[in-house]
Amino acid sequence: MSDAKFHLPIRPRRNRKSPAIRGLVRETVLTPADLIYPLFLHEDDRDDAIASMPGCQRFGLEGLVREVGEASAAGVRAVVLFPKIEESLKTPGAEECHNPDGLIPRAIRAIKSAHPEVAVITDVALDPYNADGHDGLVVKDEKAGDLRILNDETVAVLCRQALCHAEAGADVVSPSDMMDGRVGAIREALDEGDFEDVSILSYTAKYASAYYGPFRGALDSAPKAGDKKTYQMDPANWREALREAELDVAEGADMLMVKPAGPYLDVIRALREEIDLPLAAYQVSGEYLMIKSAAAAGWLDEEKVILESLLGIKRAGADMILTYFAKEAASRLCR
Numbered sequence: 001m002s003d004a005k006f007h008l009p010i011r012p013r014r015n016r017k018s019p020a021i022r023g024l025v026r027e028t029v030l031t032p033a034d035l036i037y038p039l040f041l042h043e044d045d046r047d048d049a050i051a052s053m054p055g056c057q058r059f060g061l062e063g064l065v066r067e068v069g070e071a072s073a074a075g076v077r078a079v080v081l082f083p084k085i086e087e088s089l090k091t092p093g094a095e096e097c098h099n100p101d102g103l104i105p106r107a108i109r110a111i112k113s114a115h116p117e118v119a120v121i122t123d124v125a126l127d128p129y130n131a132d133g134h135d136g137l138v139v140k141d142e143k144a145g146d147l148r149i150l151n152d153e154t155v156a157v158l159c160r161q162a163l164c165h166a167e168a169g170a171d172v173v174s175p176s177d178m179m180d181g182r183v184g185a186i187r188e189a190l191d192e193g194d195f196e197d198v199s200i201l202s203y204t205a206k207y208a209s210a211y212y213g214p215f216r217g218a219l220d221s222a223p224k225a226g227d228k229k230t231y232q233m234d235p236a237n238w239r240e241a242l243r244e245a246e247l248d249v250a251e252g253a254d255m256l257m258v259k260p261a262g263p264y265l266d267v268i269r270a271l272r273e274e275i276d277l278p279l280a281a282y283q284v285s286g287e288y289l290m291i292k293s294a295a296a297a298g299w300l301d302e303e304k305v306i307l308e309s310l311l312g313i314k315r316a317g318a319d320m321i322l323t324y325f326a327k328e329a330a331s332r333l334c335r
């Protein structure tokens, strides 16, 4: 055996020889404080399982408050809310999105009074509120048979939506619509309304991704016609993400986001290197389901793959991660 030894001054394996040494040289550490928990809610008092996202539920207000409490106990201190709006409340102008007694304002108040330690983040976009399922206001050109998503008119509605969330007590508003100029306009509207402490987490680089499919099933918010490619980004582009990031910085965003996360790690890395604002990444519904379904089939170890997938996103440069695994991952990290 000893004949096989050769002189090798540099042996990287020395830094992997025991858990103690590996702990000392570990470069990336995932903690529950990094995680943001996306939660679905609806008008019903019951909590319903979501068929398109096994393991996730659509909560009534009571169930929502309970779930936020459990997540907080596990160390997750931020949630983001997604509403399923009754069909009868959906209108072309999406007016329900700024109803002060709407589902989201009521949910914010309920969470804030029960769990004031938890940061409440709200999604700012119109897709749950208009029957078209688009993030903005839609005009249809019947003759040409196509549709246009209005930019500036949409931004005006998004400002009212953001103000409505701020009035109800949201800590952070998070525009996910990808309209041009919305961050600056929302900042101005919040400041004029004396909400200068409410932060903006901008979906800076949100790609037109097939990984959102299960989410749209959860909210019944899939576009009725057309797709989102005239506002969400082309999956082929990363320089364009830098351009979006520079605009968001100039318009006053507090934090930026890349979405989806796993298939866009290079974009996360690029924004981390070029921009000094805190960076979020969203492990979206399709990424969640790929892990869930493979684990359900017995094909991979769910617990380990969840933590590895999140660690990879953090290592790429994300400071915080939105993930449907937040509560589960946090309780595992604390064990």
Ligand code: PBG
Residues within 6 Å of the ligand: 123, 125, 126, 127, 135, 176, 177, 211, 212, 213, 214, 215, 216, 228, 283, 284, 285, 286
């Ligand atoms: C819509 C919105 C979407 C997601 C978050 N906000 C879907 C879309 O843009 O069509 C997707 C999240 C997920 O897939 O987990 N404003």
